[in-house]
Amino acid sequence: MLSITSKLPKVGTTIFTVMSALAKEHQAINLSQGFPDFPISNDLIGDTYEAMRAGHNQYAPMPGLPELRQAIAQKVNHLYKSSINPDTEVTITPGATYGIYTALTCFLNPGDEVIVLEPAYDSYIPNIELNGGIAVCVPLKFPDYSVDWDAVKHAITPKTRSIIINSPHNPTGYVWTSEDMKMLDELTRNTDIIIISDEVYEHITFDAMPHESILKYPSLFARSFVIYSFGKVFHTTGWKMGYCIAPEPFMQEFRKVHQFLSFSTNTPMQVGLSRYLQNEQAYLSLPAFFEEKRNLFLDLIKDTPFTLHAPTKGSYFQLLGYDKISALPDKEFAIWLTREIGVACIPVSAFNHDGKDDHLVRFCFAKQDETLIAAAERLKKLTMK
Ligand SMILES: Cc1ncc(COP(=O)(O)O)c(C=O)c1O
Structure with missing residues (x-):
């Protein structure tokens, strides 16, 4: 029997798959995985359906449909005052996770170090390791999970090739400030550090906090791959559609890898998205829409023994402490909550390479709203330990 030596020996099934399966098994309300349970726009469905009916069903151009790249460049140049060239600096991808992997694959060589701020989205470290790189993990500061800039500075070595940043942040909801961007600029200036900026929650910030995109800062953009997801913007996580924006020399290398990974991305969805993007309200309405949901959730959990360290500032996630309920490690607590109370969540230790809890x-x-209210009804049954 042939066997293979795993390139990811420490990796099993991701916590998102585990918790969603457990939620299904126990008919729990699934507040674990990051996907909406409400319908997507009928206009977007209509635009995509029309595209299929009109025959847009064959391979799209390798970098993506020109009309979608133009719509994206128009959008970001307006929002972030950038001057992105749709022909040379934008590539459409099958989702953001793919974009991150492709970007890392362009430039990482064995032994290169990549700084990862933890807790972190779980694909980053495996993506680095698959490319022979070494993840250098720097913890964010508990309890607000702001960036510990001294720690980042100390983590930089002559082998540092890249840093992955993510704002608004999954899982903590921390949103980078202009001060954070200034610090990143200072630390990377005169180095050959490449930034991967995961901005999939760009439109989900609260309390009037602006999203500090890399695209707003020309000196940072010059060393960055910036990653976006239509899944998070138009509630279409199952479509796996996204894009990468990078300066032309970086994008040339990105496209070299992309053309041999997937070659191109779903054609009718690109047509549908390029039409739907003309309606700017579809994304500009998102902060208010999700802020209402955050506020409703915070209001509902007031009647439970969970502890709130800080209301989330961005993304569609809220962290809660459970010290008053249980002394279990977070993973065991999440499993217990799913089985016994019928509400699924994600343990934050799953976002730390060493399981820090x-x-x-x-x-x-x-x-x-009904889902959140039903979940809260169940959570209210929890008692103090
Ligand atoms: C921080 C972050 N980046 C990337 C992604 C993945 O985006 P996509 O589904 O477009 O691959 C997610 C999804 O949860 C995420 O939270």
């Missing part, structure tokens, strides 16, 4: 769990509030 701050006794916090993550809830996704991108759900219909």
